[in-house]
Amino acid sequence: MHSSILEQTYDNLELIVFGDGCTDDTEELIARIKDPRLKFYNLPERGRYPADPVRRWMVAGTTPGNEALSLAQGDFITGLDDDDEYLAGRLEKLVKFAIANQCDFVWHPFWWEQATALGLSMRRWKLLTDR
Numbered sequence: 001m002h003s004s005i006l007e008q009t010y011d012n013l014e015l016i017v018f019g020d021g022c023t024d025d026t027e028e029l030i031a032r033i034k035d036p037r038l039k040f041y042n043l044p045e046r047g048r049y050p051a052d053p054v055r056r057w058m059v060a061g062t063t064p065g066n067e068a069l070s071l072a073q074g075d076f077i078t079g080l081d082d083d084d085e086y087l088a089g090r091l092e093k094l095v096k097f098a099i100a101n102q103c104d105f106v107w108h109p110f111w112w113e114q115a116t117a118l119g120l121s122m123r124r125w126k127l128l129t130d131r
Helices: 002-006 026-031 053-059 062-071 089-101
Strands: 013-020 036-043 112-115 119-124
Touching: 002 013, 013 026, 013 062, 026 036, 036 062
Parallel strands: 013 036
Antiparallel strands: 112 119
């Protein structure tokens, strides 16, 4: 995840990694990455989430995500889960698009991998406006 952001063609960025009460070696692993754009914060305790697993999944990460938003310094903000990654030119394309079109908000479709009987396939999330 972090390497796909730090290796973006658009490099005027800050990367805020925010832990949800991490007790593992996340902080130590992040500290090994020598890049001034990278900052790590950790909540002192895990956020409160609903007991119901479906509802918990729906709001997972909102507490650290909101904390990270409050610390962000840039004009543009994007989120990325720890198990996802961006293609190298993604942020550059989105920033250029947002500036050229004077956007207040940009929602960008994404791809995901799906296991099939023939192996792994890529799927694109489709918008109602996609033709």
